[in-house]
Amino acid sequence: MSKKVFFVLAVSILCGCASFPKTPAITLNVEKLSPEHIAEVKALVAKLEPFIHTKDQAGRLPMLTFKELESPLNASEKRFLRSFRDLEAATVGVRIPFHGISQGNNDLVRLDGQKIRLHGKWTELPPQFLSPQVYPSYQFMMRAMERAIGKRLFVESGYRSSAHQLYLFIFYLSNHDYSIRETVKWVALPGYSEHGDPEHLAIDFINEDGINGEENVAEFEDLQEYQWLLENAGRFGFVLSYPKNAPAGITYEPWHWRYDSISRPR
Numbered sequence: 577m578s579k580k581v582f583f584v585l586a587v588s589i590l591c592g593c594a595s596f597p598k599t600p601a602i603t604l605n606v607e608k609l610s611p612e613h614i615a616e617v618k619a620l621v622a623k624l625e626p627f628i629h630t631k632d633q634a635g636r637l638p639m640l641t642f643k644e645l646e647s648p649l650n651a652s653e654k655r656f657l658r659s660f661r662d663l664e665a666a667t668v669g670v671r672i673p674f675h676g677i678s679q680g681n682n683d684l685v686r687l688d689g690q691k692i693r694l695h696g697k698w699t700e701l702p703p704q705f706l707s708p709q710v711y712p713s714y715q716f717m718m719r720a721m722e723r724a725i726g727k728r729l730f731v732e733s734g735y736r737s738s739a740h741q742l743y744l745f746i747f748y749l750s751n752h753d754y755s756i757r758e759t760v761k762w763v764a765l766p767g768y769s770e771h772g773d774p775e776h777l778a779i780d781f782i783n784e785d786g787i788n789g790e791e792n793v794a795e796f797e798d799l800q801e802y803q804w805l806l807e808n809a810g811r812f813g814f815v816l817s818y819p820k821n822a823p824a825g826i827t828y829e830p831w832h833w834r835y836d837s838i839s840r841p842r
């Protein structure tokens with residue numbers, strides 16, 4: 577597992593002299609970003625969105641590196657983005673363990689051709705990636721589900737690098753009134769997501785009708801596929817990472833299942 581990477585703030589390139597004071601770190605109000613920082617987040621997301629969309633369509637988004645993510649940005653935007661990457665997790669209320677920064681260079685299995693029905697129209701999901709440790713168990717489990725109930729679940733999100741995770745974090749700030757403390761309950765900070773841990777990789781499931789629980793948790797809970805997972809996923813090494821009635825600060829996510837090699841079927 578890789579260690580968290582720390583970055584040294586750059587000395588002003590305009591001066592270039594060693595005695596010039598370092599650029600002070602950006603202080604973010606974690607309860608709610610200042611109006612200036614909200615405007616900066618909006619500008620950053622708007623600038624990154626076309627780039628992210630292109631990567632997604634090319635099936636390269638889950639392997640996004642920090643260097644690629646920063647590539648469309650100027651120096652001040654990079655510095656602002658890094659202030660989110662370098663947030664002190666414990667001080668903003670993160671209660672989940674650190675898994676390590678995922679650089680996007682892992683050995684992965686690509687899933688193509690996953691077709692679901694969205695608004696009555698067959699749509700292919702962008703390519704997703706699972707680690708070689710987890711892919712066979714996922715397939716094995718889905719075959720068993722199909723045999724039992726005639727249905728299967730699809731991978732809406734499998735592996736994603738920490739740079740992709742960082743983008744998701746700033747993207748979803750708007751859903752939580754630009755409060756970092758609220759957003760961390762829903763979106764992991766880079767290094768804290770199980771989607772970046774190949775050994776114990778998490779999968780976000782979606783069913784054939786496009787139900788993923790994101791807008792309506794109960795709709796996902798009511799799925800026959802979900803009930804089957806509750807009863808059977810453990811036999812295939814999968815556990816529900818964030819169950820109902822978890823400690824405060826961790827949001828219930830019935831669609832998010834982690835592979836746990838300890839309970840791997842023999």
Ligand SMILES: [Zn+2]
Pocket residue numbers: 771778779780832
């Ligand atoms: Zn997830």
